[in-house]
Amino acid sequence: MNRIQGVLSIYFRDKWIWFLTPLIIISSALIPNLIISSFISYYISLAFILVSSSLVYMFVTGIVSVPQTFSFTISMQVRRKDYFLGTSFMAAMISAGLTLFSLILIILERRGSDRWGLQFVDGVNIPELFGILFVLFMLFFYIGFIISSAFQRYKAKGLLTVLTILILPPCLFMLSLVYEDGHGLYMWLTSISLAEISLWSIPLTAVCGFLSYRLLRRASV
Amino acid sequence: MSDIIELQRLTKSYGSVTAIRDLTLRLAPNKIYGLLGRNGAGKTTLLHMLTAQLFASSGEVKVLGEDPFENESVLRQMCFIKESQKYPETYRVMDVLKVASVLFPNWDGDYANMLVNDFELPLKRNIRKLSRGMLSALGVIVGLASRAPITIFDEPYLGLDAVARGIFYDRLLEDYEEHPRTIILSTHLIDEASKILEHVVLLEQGDVLINEDVDQLRERAFTVVGTTAKVEGFLMGKNVVHLEEFGGLLKATLVNSREAGDCRQQAQELELEVVPLSLQQLIVYLTNKKDERKVVESR
Structure with a gap:
């Protein structure tokens, strides 16, 4: 049997991380908001809430998947390459599922609603939207994945290095907003469309994925 | 193969x-x-x-x-x-x-x-x-x-x-x-x-001390017991891994080299008692022997 399928079977049997946790997160984000919105005039998009909670879920899943499964998978004599490909395939399937679910909600909410959050997807057609959300979910997964891969490879030093690289640029950017021409930067930031963000995300996703693989390739268990 | x-x-x-x-x-x-x-x-x-x-x-x-x-x-x-x-x-x-x-x-x-x-x-x-x-x-x-x-x-x-x-x-x-x-x-x-x-x-x-079939090892390693003088005479030129003295008797464990003849036969001819040795005991003696040697060398 193909070893990648073997890695997938490891994930399919771990229903908590990959199936029940996203259901719980989505339900806990949506159900209270649905209940509240049925009683009062509600102005935040439920799709927006769903997408943002799904991004957090993908990020956290990326972090927990390596400590949960890497050691076990390698101990079952699976190649590191197959582990990476199998895990990426699993993440892609979950991302596609979350994207579909988000799209259905966006389509439903778009009908006669102008809730806050929907303006981000104004003028974007459905296939484009699928691509945008899918790429964003994968990016967040790989950001989490590179953090845990660095820890697996270099322990605390790796974790500290990756976190510094991931946290420092946004912090400096925010600082520059305060001390430099803050208004201009803010205007530039808000002028970027969702499609542009996702286009920029594609190389970033590829880089995070590739670096995660390189880190895991030399990681011991 | x-x-x-x-x-x-x-x-x-x-x-x-x-x-x-x-x-x-x-x-x-x-x-x-x-x-x-x-x-x-x-x-x-x-x-x-x-x-x-x-x-x-x-x-x-x-x-x-x-x-x-x-x-x-x-x-x-x-x-x-x-x-x-x-x-x-x-x-x-x-x-x-x-x-x-x-x-x-x-x-x-x-x-x-x-x-x-x-x-x-x-x-x-x-x-x-x-x-x-x-x-x-x-x-x-x-x-x-x-x-x-x-x-x-x-x-x-x-x-x-x-x-x-x-x-x-x-x-x-x-x-x-x-x-x-x-x-x-x-x-x-x-x-x-x-x-x-x-x-x-x-x-x-981190290094290999023994790499041998168990039967061969059992054949080569054994313990002899006898009067101190007899045992000491028997042990001349042999690879002794453990010595234990009690009263006038000496108990010695040795690992015979592959080239040496039948030491058991030799011991029996000298009327020494040949006692079988467990693998665990042999491993304990061998690993202890190396430690003892190191202590001596460091002095």
């Missing part, structure tokens, strides 16, 4: 600590090997490198004639059961067995079920709720039912009671007879395991 595992000048260092030092070793196929040594001798490190779970600082590892690192054709023929095995937290016993059935090409499901019954393992219990002994039993079941051509057990029976350990030895021997394969067993319970071992590799501070 060509060697199934070849290690050439293998070294593994962690900073200033060298766990494996310039180790060269060849293992033949279809034998039960005992990898013995004291704590910190480098057994687990060596096994991790054999299975490409750890990287050597220098040297060469060849399994089935190839480098095992990222080598699917080699890795799928190996099964490494270690004492510190981690499992996904939400897994139950049945999940581990199911995954193993997918990943090991020679997996025997019926045999695994039989072993589950033998070890009385609850299939639906979460891994986190298993006792130490049950975890070990799970590892043993995966190792045996995998029927991998190279099966490695690193301290597989921590926490297992004597009955369960007996089941492990019995099942291993039965299955080995039906499906011969290379089995490497790293253990501290030398006396128990010595019944099933065919060949012993003794590691001491």
